[in-house]
Amino acid sequence: MDSLLDLLTNAAARAADHREKVAERPVFPSDVDLEAVRAALSSLAEGPTPPAVVIDELVAAVEPALVATTGPRYFGFVVGGALDAATAADVLTSGWDQPAFNAFTSPAAAVVEDVAGGWLKELLGLPAGASFGFVTGGQGANTVALAAARHHVLAEAGWDVEQRGLLGGPPVRVVATGERHATIDRALRLLGLGAGALEPVTTDAQGAIDLADLAQVLASGSDGPTIVCLQAGNVNSGAFDDFAAAIAEAHDHRAWVHVDGAFGLWAAANPGTRHLTAGIEAADSWATDGHKWLNVPYDVGYAFCAHPRAHAATMSYTAAYLTGQGQGGLRAPGDYVLESSRRARGFATWAALRQLGRTGVAELVERCCALARRFAEQLSAIDNVTIANDVVLNQVLVGFGDDERTDRIIESVQRSGECWMGATTWHGQRLMRISVSSWRTTEADVDRSVAAILAATESS
Numbered sequence: 475m476d477s478l479l480d481l482l483t484n485a486a487a488r489a490a491d492h493r494e495k496v497a498e499r500p501v502f503p504s505d506v507d508l509e510a511v512r513a514a515l516s517s518l519a520e521g522p523t524p525p526a527v528v529i530d531e532l533v534a535a536v537e538p539a540l541v542a543t544t545g546p547r548y549f550g551f552v553v554g555g556a557l558d559a560a561t562a563a564d565v566l567t568s569g570w571d572q573p574a575f576n577a578f579t580s581p582a583a584a585v586v587e588d589v590a591g592g593w594l595k596e597l598l599g600l601p602a603g604a605s606f607g608f609v610t611g612g613q614g615a616n617t618v619a620l621a622a623a624r625h626h627v628l629a630e631a632g633w634d635v636e637q638r639g640l641l642g643g644p645p646v647r648v649v650a651t652g653e654r655h656a657t658i659d660r661a662l663r664l665l666g667l668g669a670g671a672l673e674p675v676t677t678d679a680q681g682a683i684d685l686a687d688l689a690q691v692l693a694s695g696s697d698g699p700t701i702v703c704l705q706a707g708n709v710n711s712g713a714f715d716d717f718a719a720a721i722a723e724a725h726d727h728r729a730w731v732h733v734d735g736a737f738g739l740w741a742a743a744n745p746g747t748r749h750l751t752a753g754i755e756a757a758d759s760w761a762t763d764g765h766k767w768l769n770v771p772y773d774v775g776y777a778f779c780a781h782p783r784a785h786a787a788t789m790s791y792t793a794a795y796l797t798g799q800g801q802g803g804l805r806a807p808g809d810y811v812l813e814s815s816r817r818a819r820g821f822a823t824w825a826a827l828r829q830l831g832r833t834g835v836a837e838l839v840e841r842c843c844a845l846a847r848r849f850a851e852q853l854s855a856i857d858n859v860t861i862a863n864d865v866v867l868n869q870v871l872v873g874f875g876d877d878e879r880t881d882r883i884i885e886s887v888q889r890s891g892e893c894w895m896g897a898t899t900w901h902g903q904r905l906m907r908i909s910v911s912s913w914r915t916t917e918a919d920v921d922r923s924v925a926a927i928l929a930a931t932e933s934s
């Protein structure tokens with residue numbers, strides 16, 4: 475066991491073994507002794523250790539503390555799973571170890587990102603001319619897109635933010651609902667706009683933007699540099715903003731419109747849900763994740779921008795020792811993201827899309843939505859259980875009477891190991907939050923999870 479082939483084969487075999495057995499292990503390792511895990515990992519050796527021993531030790535130590543996020547009954551957050559081809563491509567990505575900065579550091583990574591980015595735009599119904607960056611996730615995508623927005627709206631006001639910074643420049647208005655994802659706030663903090671600058675817009679009962687209030691908020695201030703953030707797939711309910719109307723209103727005020735569609739943008743890739751995103755192509759930037767609903771392994775997200783020059787102007791840089799930007803007419807991946815030395819995320823995305831094909835992507839979205847409806851139907855038949863949202867996508871919010879009982883039941887379900895759902899507070903109520911986003915989840919997994927929830931309600 476000392477060749478590299480043996481080492482990698484062993485690692486791959488263990489990963490495959492985990493994935494094959496993941497459906498049968500407790501979904502969350504409630505009973506694991508984390509101090510023992512820590513103790514097994516804690517001694518930094520004085521000298522080298524053979525690689526095979528290192529891997530054996532790592533597996534033995536952490537295996538008991540793994541969460542079955544690649545399994546079929548993990549419904550917390552919106553984690554997705556990991557498609558087989560994407561997982562294998564990710565293993566190769568590590569083996570190839572390409573810094574995906576430009577066509578000089580890796581022509582292969584530059585080409586594959588170019589191709590996969592084009593596929594993503596097509597599947598998501600975004601303009602063919604939009605630029606894109608393969609980022610680390612939704613946070614990265616929101617940050618990059620809002621940086622491009624900041625550049626563009628200030629340039630329109632005659633202010634070069636890249637050269638001059640924000641001090642002394644015109645104020646930038648940022649308008650979003652109270653139900654935006656917290657990564658929007660963090661992006662605004664990092665970009666110097668400040669989370670406190672947000673002008674909140676109210677929402678309807680499902681958490682979608684209130685158009686009348688949007689109009690009022692926009693009219694209440696100047697038509698100077700303004701950014702409006704919309705949401706495709708409300709974090710809790712899965713609701714969609716009315717993009718056609720909201721974008722038209724925002725554009726009337728010369729605002730830049732950013733759409734956070736970390737998981738919900740995938741509705742556009744499925745004919746059965748595409749209507750939810752109607753009008754979305756008129757926005758100025760879009761953020762989505764690959765590691766959620768597309769089922770690419772962590773981590774990858776995508777920032778798209780209808781203004782490629784603003785996108786590149788805010789992200790790219792040059793230095794004397796750098797060559798190869800735009801080499802051979804090839805797009806330089808590093809010009810559209812925050813990182814220079816970066817993982818070649820394009821390989822795994824390409825593999826996921828290639829494995830699924832157009833119909834496979836649509837079917838994945840459709841199936842998850844159908845399974846979410848199956849959860850809602852079965853759970854609503856249980857005494858004292860209410861479904862708090864319209865199940866338009868893959869999200870189901872479940873109440874169990876009062877808040878305390880709801881929390882007790884969620885904890886009991888989490889401890890059961892049968893499945894895992896998180897908790898949320900939405901519109902003043904504690905709720906179980908179910909997200910169906912893995913390719914592995916079947917009707918039988920939903921039924922088994924409902925049985926676990928039913929058992930928890932009977933003992934609470």
Ligand SMILES: *Cc1c(COP(=O)(O)O)cnc(C)c1O
Pocket residue numbers: 552610611612613614655657707708709734735736737763775
């Ligand atoms: C998950 C999520 C994000 C953040 O994405 P990460 O990939 O976790 O950084 C942003 N917005 C929404 C709506 C999300 O669901």
